[in-house]
Amino acid sequence: MATVRYREMIPVDFDALHDLWSQTPGVGVTKRDSPEGLSFFLERNPGLSAIAESGGQIVGAIMCGHDGRNGYLHHLVVYPPFRRQGIASRLVQRSLDLLEQIGVQKCHLFIHRYNESGLKFWESIGWKERIELTMASYMF
Numbered sequence: 788m789a790t791v792r793y794r795e796m797i798p799v800d801f802d803a804l805h806d807l808w809s810q811t812p813g814v815g816v817t818k819r820d821s822p823e824g825l826s827f828f829l830e831r832n833p834g835l836s837a838i839a840e841s842g843g844q845i846v847g848a849i850m851c852g853h854d855g856r857n858g859y860l861h862h863l864v865v866y867p868p869f870r871r872q873g874i875a876s877r878l879v880q881r882s883l884d885l886l887e888q889i890g891v892q893k894c895h896l897f898i899h900r901y902n903e904s905g906l907k908f909w910e911s912i913g914w915k916e917r918i919e920l921t922m923a924s925y926m927f
C-alpha cells in the first residue's frame with residue numbers, strides 16, 4: 788500500500804481538485820467550484836478542509852466548514868485506485884476532530900439519495916440518515 792500523507796487544503800490545490808471532482812460520480816460540481824469560491828470557503832473555515840496525497844498526487848479530499856452552530860462536509864472524494872484503504876474515514880475524522888476542538892458539536896452533510904455506495908460509507912462510519920428531514924434551497 789502506497790504511503791498517504793494528510794495535509795490542510797490550500798487554494799492552489801484548486802485545479803487538481805476540480806479535475807478529481809469532475810471525474811467522480813457522486814460529487815456535484817457547480818459554478819461555485821471556482822478558484823475564488825474555494826479560496827473564500829477556505830478563508831472562512833481555516834484549516835478544516837484536507838487533502839490526502841500519495842507520490843505528489845492528490846488521492847482524496849474533503850471540504851469542511853461551519854456556521855457557528857453546525858459543521859458541514861462537502862465534496863468528499865477518494866481517487867478510485869485508493870479506495871477501501873480507510874482514506875475517506877481518516878479525512879472525515881480529521882475534520883470532525885477539528886470541529887470538536889473549536890466547539891462545534893454536530894456535523895451534517897448532503898448526499899444524493901441514489902448514491903448507494905456513498906450512503907453505505909457514511910452508515911459504516913456511524914452517520915445516521917435523517918429520513919424525517921427534507922431540504923430546501925434558495926439560489927441568488
Ligand SMILES: CC(C)(COP(=O)(O)OP(=O)(O)OC[C@H]1O[C@@H](n2cnc3c(N)ncnc32)[C@H](O)[C@@H]1OP(=O)(O)O)[C@@H](O)C(=O)NCCC(=O)NCCS
Pocket residue numbers: 811812813814862863864865866869870871872873874875876877896897898899902904905907908909911912
Ligand atoms: C465514498 C468514498 C469517499 C469512500 O472512500 P474510501 O476511502 O474508499 O472509504 P473507506 O476506505 O474509509 O471506507 C470505510 C468503510 O466504508 C464502507 N464503504 C466504503 N466504500 C464502500 C462501497 N463502495 N460500498 C460499500 N461500503 C463501502 C466500508 O464499510 C468501508 O470499510 P471496509 O473497506 O473495511 O469494508 C469513495 O467511494 C468515493 O470517493 N466515492 C465517490 C464520491 C462520493 O460518493 N462521495 C460521497 C458523497 S457525500
